[in-house]
Amino acid sequence: MFLSIRSRLLIIALLAVASVYFLFPRNVTLRERGANGVMRDTVVTRVPLKRGLDLQGGMHLALELDQSKQVSSDPKRDLELALTVLRKRIDEFGVEEPLVQKVGDDRIVVELAGITDPARAKAIVQRSAFLEFRITNETGALEKALPAMDRTLRTLGIKGEAQPEKPSAVQQLLGGDTTRPAEADSTRPAGKTKPAAGKDTAATADTGAVPGGVLSGLIQPAGAGGVPGEYMVPETAFPRVDSLLSIRAVARQLPRGVVLRWSAAPTSVGVQPVRFLYALDDQSIVTGRNLVDAQAQLDPLTSGPIVTFELDRAGGRKFGEETGKHVGDYMAILLDGRVQGRPPVIQSRIGRNGQITLAGRGLQEAQDLALTLKAGALPIPLKIVEERQVGASLGSDSIRQGITAGIVGTALVILIMIGYYRLSGVLAVAALALYLLFTLGGLSMIDATLTLPGLAGIVLSIGIAVDANVLIFERIREELLHGKTVRLSVDEGFKHAMNAIIDSNVSTVLTALFLFQFGTGPVKGFAVTLIMGIIASMITAIFVTRTLFMIWLQRRPALSTLSI
Amino acid sequence: MLRLFGNAHYDFIGVRRFAYGVTAALLLPGLLFLLIKGLNYSIEFTGGTLLQVQSQKPVNVGDLRSGLDREGLHGAEIQNFGAQNEYVIRARVAKPGGDANDTQATAEAVRSALDKVLGAGNYTVVRTEAVGPKVGGELRQKAFLAIFLSFFAVLAYLAYRFEWRFGLAAVIATAHDILATIAFIGVLRLEVSLTVVAAVLSMVGYSLNDTIIIFDRVRENLHRYKHDSFEQILNRSINETLPRSVLTHGTTLATLLALTVFGGEVIRPFALVMFFGVFTGTFSSIYIAAPVLMAIEKRWPGPAARGHLAQKKAPAAAPSRKPQTVS
Numbered sequence: 001m002f003l004s005i006r007s008r009l010l011i012i013a014l015l016a017v018a019s020v021y022f023l024f025p026r027n028v029t030l031r032e033r034g035a036n037g038v039m040r041d042t043v044v045t046r047v048p049l050k051r052g053l054d055l056q057g058g059m060h061l062a063l064e065l066d067q068s069k070q071v072s073s074d075p076k077r078d079l080e081l082a083l084t085v086l087r088k089r090i091d092e093f094g095v096e097e098p099l100v101q102k103v104g105d106d107r108i109v110v111e112l113a114g115i116t117d118p119a120r121a122k123a124i125v126q127r128s129a130f131l132e133f134r135i136t137n138e139t140g141a142l143e144k145a146l147p148a149m150d151r152t153l154r155t156l157g158i159k160g161e162a163q164p165e166k167p168s169a170v171q172q173l174l175g176g177d178t179t180r181p182a183e184a185d186s187t188r189p190a191g192k193t194k195p196a197a198g199k200d201t202a203a204t205a206d207t208g209a210v211p212g213g214v215l216s217g218l219i220q221p222a223g224a225g226g227v228p229g230e231y232m233v234p235e236t237a238f239p240r241v242d243s244l245l246s247i248r249a250v251a252r253q254l255p256r257g258v259v260l261r262w263s264a265a266p267t268s269v270g271v272q273p274v275r276f277l278y279a280l281d282d283q284s285i286v287t288g289r290n291l292v293d294a295q296a297q298l299d300p301l302t303s304g305p306i307v308t309f310e311l312d313r314a315g316g317r318k319f320g321e322e323t324g325k326h327v328g329d330y331m332a333i334l335l336d337g338r339v340q341g342r343p344p345v346i347q348s349r350i351g352r353n354g355q356i357t358l359a360g361r362g363l364q365e366a367q368d369l370a371l372t373l374k375a376g377a378l379p380i381p382l383k384i385v386e387e388r389q390v391g392a393s394l395g396s397d398s399i400r401q402g403i404t405a406g407i408v409g410t411a412l413v414i415l416i417m418i419g420y421y422r423l424s425g426v427l428a429v430a431a432l433a434l435y436l437l438f439t440l441g442g443l444s445m446i447d448a449t450l451t452l453p454g455l456a457g458i459v460l461s462i463g464i465a466v467d468a469n470v471l472i473f474e475r476i477r478e479e480l481l482h483g484k485t486v487r488l489s490v491d492e493g494f495k496h497a498m499n500a501i502i503d504s505n506v507s508t509v510l511t512a513l514f515l516f517q518f519g520t521g522p523v524k525g526f527a528v529t530l531i532m533g534i535i536a537s538m539i540t541a542i543f544v545t546r547t548l549f550m551i552w553l554q555r556r557p558a559l560s561t562l563s564i
Numbered sequence: 565m566l567r568l569f570g571n572a573h574y575d576f577i578g579v580r581r582f583a584y585g586v587t588a589a590l591l592l593p594g595l596l597f598l599l600i601k602g603l604n605y606s607i608e609f610t611g612g613t614l615l616q617v618q619s620q621k622p623v624n625v626g627d628l629r630s631g632l633d634r635e636g637l638h639g640a641e642i643q644n645f646g647a648q649n650e651y652v653i654r655a656r657v658a659k660p661g662g663d664a665n666d667t668q669a670t671a672e673a674v675r676s677a678l679d680k681v682l683g684a685g686n687y688t689v690v691r692t693e694a695v696g697p698k699v700g701g702e703l704r705q706k707a708f709l710a711i712f713l714s715f716f717a718v719l720a721y722l723a724y725r726f727e728w729r730f731g732l733a734a735v736i737a738t739a740h741d742i743l744a745t746i747a748f749i750g751v752l753r754l755e756v757s758l759t760v761v762a763a764v765l766s767m768v769g770y771s772l773n774d775t776i777i778i779f780d781r782v783r784e785n786l787h788r789y790k791h792d793s794f795e796q797i798l799n800r801s802i803n804e805t806l807p808r809s810v811l812t813h814g815t816t817l818a819t820l821l822a823l824t825v826f827g828g829e830v831i832r833p834f835a836l837v838m839f840f841g842v843f844t845g846t847f848s849s850i851y852i853a854a855p856v857l858m859a860i861e862k863r864w865p866g867p868a869a870r871g872h873l874a875q876k877k878a879p880a881a882a883p884s885r886k887p888q889t890v891s
Contacts, residue, residue: 384668387668391688453834459823464770470811474807506725507776518709523761
């Protein structure tokens, strides 16, 4: 490689220009959701070096199929399906350069940079978004089944609630007298606001003393003017009732064709929050699979947020038929198995278009719902098995600290090199500057992501990068001490140092490759910067420093001592 | 010209038994400590939940702890992190009753404890890490595998470039470095995070560098000084490369110092481990790698002409395995 000085300089200049080109700030188009909820494109100018989540803030999630409630018959296919759905959702969510990726056989990784509302992002990722419509049960199926359910519970040895607040909540709520045991009331028709559980000295009465009536004490028909098939449960008792109802022997007491579903959120009735429970047909008349479009809007009448939707042709036909059959009945809108709002009455046959009212919730939530509905339902719910989240301020702190450390470290290295090697040290420092430029340019070229460990890796590599120069310089010194001429010493020094430089760098690259292979985001970034740094340091030490020496020796052909 | 340790003639190999003693005296108690106390794995490896919180007012750690206890998160670690009002909370146990691999329940429980103790809105969570035990276990396995495999890759490379004797000696020296570093991590109770594993692997690379540079000189001197004993050649090679070692370690330590002081809390363990690695790497290159190479050479004499072993044989038998230079 004894190229002329001119062609060597040309190559160095080309490399430098290429690095600058790759680092030059350029326009990047971002797709963002504007304040009005509409996606728009914005253009920003910045250095095209990607920052990892730990530097710019953001969220990393690893998700797996959650089969605790619903078992997947074909996990592979379901994961692929979930991947497609998540891609659509994230795309609509409007984050810059999101990553949605399958990792291994059973995991999906989602990376969202620079998000400000992690809870919302998690909700969008995790929501199954399975929409369905069902007619409410009008036969009083649950009231009829309640005594049998209570008897089942008693044979199972489950007695009245030990915590007094729960029955008394019902008493407060319904404001009735408290003298009659719940058992007697359990088959009462809807409409009568009769008390429910236990005696007024609830604390003593309920510790197992009530003869049965666990469920009938807690579940009350919604009362006059209510929707058929609607029941209420004090919010405080909701988890317990839910777990009791999910006991298989209890659930079996319901007649065939009827299922129970909870409302999505508690409602305030009087002073106490209650949760509605609905008895519904087990067949849905139409589901979100038939949905082609969904939009968030403000209801012109109530100015509350609504989501309007449009069904495809087949879905529209089925919806029309079914609603035509059920005029006068009530229809529950379910999202992920929870009833949204109170079921409206079907006033006439409904076609392809409908709307979901989200009472008491914000427009943003309506937008998120529309987004997830449009992207489709997840086949199986997902659970988050790993979450990493870094605030943007912490990220910018890290960058600042990394840059400070880099500047101080570089200054120290420059001091040592020039102090020790004098003029040759200056050449090494010039090579070091090019080294940094090449490393960053190279990272930008391969579109690598800069992470916090990566930043530390760059700072560390400044210290290590001079090693090649040190090896060469020491070798030149040795040759000089052996009494060789300056020119010969330089040639010999470069020649002999080469083996050591190559062997040591290759072994470092080998360890870095293993690091890359096993690491997650931040550590991968470290490995990449390490490898790029080694390549750049080989180029600068072997090629750039050599060229600088050649220029030096050419200008001073008669040089008898070397400042080294 | 300023030259540190130029023309040095230290008898490194002669004092090798003393050096072995030093190694044993440091390494054995360190490893014993490790056996008793174990390593302090980060939640990335054990599974668990970490929240880094900035509060507006100073936090009473006792209050916070009892708040976490009330949520069922017993034994959570609360640690001051850099600034006075900045804390890291680590819960390694999952919220009782939940699926441990579903990380959300525990994170929610920590937040709800914070809401109760500090009041919602009085604090910001600047970092969250929640890892299920399954993910953590996989990661731990992968980390060990990475260290183990990189070992063999380096061995294979050195066997190709030098010969197996050199490769084996280098790998034994590296094994020493890894053990010493792990003992160091254990004694200092540093948290073994992914970043620390990255530091260990970088340290391996750095220490190997050092060993290779000495070995490279050994290879060269074997050809040059055919009548010296192997011990003399080793000593000469170490002494000749000493100025380089001093300077490179100097610049590396300078940047590590900058990282330790200015790099922030997340990077500090990385810098500390590397700091230690520079020292143990230097030590092992001189006192482990070179003497081990000599021991291997005695036990299984190489086919190559090697110092005094070759004196009786024909020097022409030396297969010149010297690779082509690039320049």
